[in-house]
Amino acid sequence: MKIIIGKYEASLYLEGDGFTCAISLGFDATGKRQCVKRKGKTKAQVRDKLREAVEDLEAGIKTEVRYSVEDAVNDFLEKGLKGKAKSTIDNYRSLARKNLIPQIGAIKLKELTADHLDKWLDEQAEELSTRSLRLVHQVLERAIRQAQARDRVRGNVASLVIVPEGQEGHPSKAMTLEQAVKLLEALRTTAEFRLSAYVVLSLLAGIRTEEARALTWPEVDLKARTVAVYRSVRAKGDTKTKRSRRVLKPKKAVEALRAHHRRQAAERLQAGEKWQDHDLVFCREDGTPLDRWQVRREFQKITTLAGLGEDWTPRELRHSFVSILSAHDVPVEDISDLVGHVSTHVTETVYRHEIRPALTKGVQAMDKILKRQSRSA
Secondary structure (H helix, E strand, O other): OEEEEOOEEEEEEEEOOEEEEEEEEEEOOOOOEEEEEEEEOOHHHHHHHHHHHHHHHHOOOOOOOOOEHHHHHHHHHHHOOOOOOHHHHHHHHHHHHHHOHHHHOOOEHHHOOHHHHHHHHHHHOOOOEHHHHHHHHHHHHHHHHHHHHOOOOOOOHHHHOOOOOOEOOOOOOOOOHHHHHHHHHHHHOOOOOOOHHHHHHHHHHOOOHHHHHHOEHHHEEOOOOEEEEOOOOOHHHOOOOHHHOEEEOOHHHHHHHHHHHHHHHHHHHHHHHHOOOOOEOOEOOOOOEOOHHHHHHHHHHHHHHOOOOOOOOOHHHHHHHHHHHHHOOOOHHHHHHHHOOOOHHHHHHHOOOOOOOOHHHHHHHHHHHHHHHHHHO
């Protein structure tokens, strides 16, 4: 039976326990016949499927019927993250593996609907934080956008849905002055931790953990007692903003860095030919870069030893720095300069319960605050 679909003539015939409809598109360059087929239980189903196939054909869509959401996401993770930081790529892969592919990965991309996504997002909202929920939606939206750019799908259904609110994330907290002194005292009385200077610098200068991991020895002047923050482990090595590039003068932190320098020199000798020189201030025993999980594990050991428990993250050292300075009347303008914020508005918004210091003045204030507290303890 011959039927007309768009500008094409199609053949509709019984096959098995249903119907098949086919359109011949002639021959390709190798002489192989090209044909579009669709199957269904009823004539109406087959016509609808073939009509959609024709619309795709006329729109230049080339995707296979079997191309799924999982295929699109995997293609995006492989090809769509060039230039992104490794931590970003790892985070996207983890979210896709745990919260996207198992739930909707099997759905054919062309058959994905807003109803599918609403149901999926509502289910994920019961366990993910709002930030994670938006990230996992972003992975899907960008994966479909890439597929769309490669003529695999006509529209981006992920752009049409509203992302619901998720669970409250783990709120950052700040140490009190007493807790900060306790932490520094624990580090002073033990030499077992390789990242002692990392913790001291983060607490007394308020630098970001990604800035500390990227710090190199040419940026540390042990004689002048300055630390230049010029880079981070973000993509391309840039700091978060231009204002984040700053020179600090944390006297006590530099003393810790001087001891750390001696320790690292001994590690370098012991490693011998295995040492990989990246000029990093904070690195592994063979000179290679640290990842955030290694820093976090070491930091939690330190806070546990100090009697503060293990429910702390390295980024909370920066929050503590801001909090202590703010509590001791260091102006928000100075704090904003020190932490490298674009404006005091950012400081007040992000660190409303804490705040941060001014390049030299703020860091010196931190040294004095802790010194007074240590004398009275």
